[in-house]
Amino acid sequence: MHSTIVRGQNVFGFFTTICFVVAALIAASDLLAPRTPKATVAVKDLQVYEYFHLPNPVRGRPHYYSTKKEEYAIIRFSLSADLSSLFSWNTKQVFVYVSASWPNSTLGDAGKGEMVNEAVIWDTIITNPSADHLQNLGPAAMKKLVRSAKGKTIDPSRGKLEFKNQKAKYQITSPDGKLAETDNMVLKLHYNVQPWVGVLTWTPQIEFGRWKKVKGGISKAFKLPAIKVKKVAEKKAT
Template sequence: MHSTIVRGQNVFGFFTSVCFFVAALIAASDLLAPRTPKATVSVKDVQVVRGRPHYYSTKKEEYAVIRFSLSADLSSLFTWNTKQVFVYVSASWPNSTLGEDGKGELVNEAVIWDSIITNPSADHLQNIGPAAMKKLVKSSKGKKIDPSRGKLELKNQKAKYQITSPTGKLAETDNVVLKVHYNVQPWVGVLTWTPQIEFGMWKKVKGGVSKVFKFPALKAKKEAEKKKA
């Protein structure tokens, strides 16, 4: 005869095994849902200014301030297992130095804007006041996936973050592009990022890359040249 403790351990072990199996099925179900995101991003204005990285710094660096427009349809990323989608836009440009192996060029990449899009049933997890939270919890009960979730329309959007490079110099840098990325956080399963290759029903972002542009000369230099003229 087994003791009560041993029987409890057996029951708990069986329970956790069943939970793990069900969770694995839920996570695997995401592979059956097609992901066909598409996006269009374009640059509207770019400025390069000089500033200090922190208050006590005596050395100034060059920072790029970017305005852009974004039209994206990420609604296919929302399934019954989607908790929220983190979407962000990055600026990428080649580095002037070679890689450690002496072959090819390194690529600099910095995030200029980001946003979190929650599933209707996860709206109450946002950092909001208690009164607004009660309303969201009440309105989200039994609510299906909103088809408009994941659709973004930004016009002449100012970047959230000024960006710089490891060298501290950005002015007159060529071959810069903006790229749209996303990260899907499920209720159960692993985080998935923007795929670099197509995998089954998961497609790469259609579009999502801007035309190549150039960081302009320093704004201060331009103003000085106008005064001299």
């Protein structure tokens, strides 16, 4: 005869095994749901600055004591994306971001055509209706969001993005500090799907079953302009 403790351990072991199997089946069910995202990205405005003035949220040196001059680019873009197919009953939230990619000029011909530099310029998080409580929103905005998704297990409108002349959240620079007149730069749309159960999945580089690559999602190659220097007015001595 087994003791009460041994029987309890057996029941708990059986219970955890069942939970693991059910979780594995839930995670595997994502492979059955088609993913056919599509997007269009277009550049609207480009500016490059040389930062050597006192640091502030718009311009500055790498840090307060640095004497190094760096060039930063500010990009405005338009984005039209339909990511609604990424939302299934197992989707918790989708992290979407736009990056700028360009070749490394310091490699010369060896790095020509290779997008070895990449920096994120904008991002956002889209939650499923059942995960709205995870968003850091005010009471009024949260109430409006919950009302819009009431009764919807999967809200396909959550995955549709439309931005015109959107200002980038983050300005970018290059490892060598030189960015002006950089050629063959492109913008790319990426995403990361976080499920309730299972592993994180990123933008696929190849098509896998019913999961397709992003249709479009890459802008035309463009060239950054020359440096635009902003002069700081000097205070008159009193």
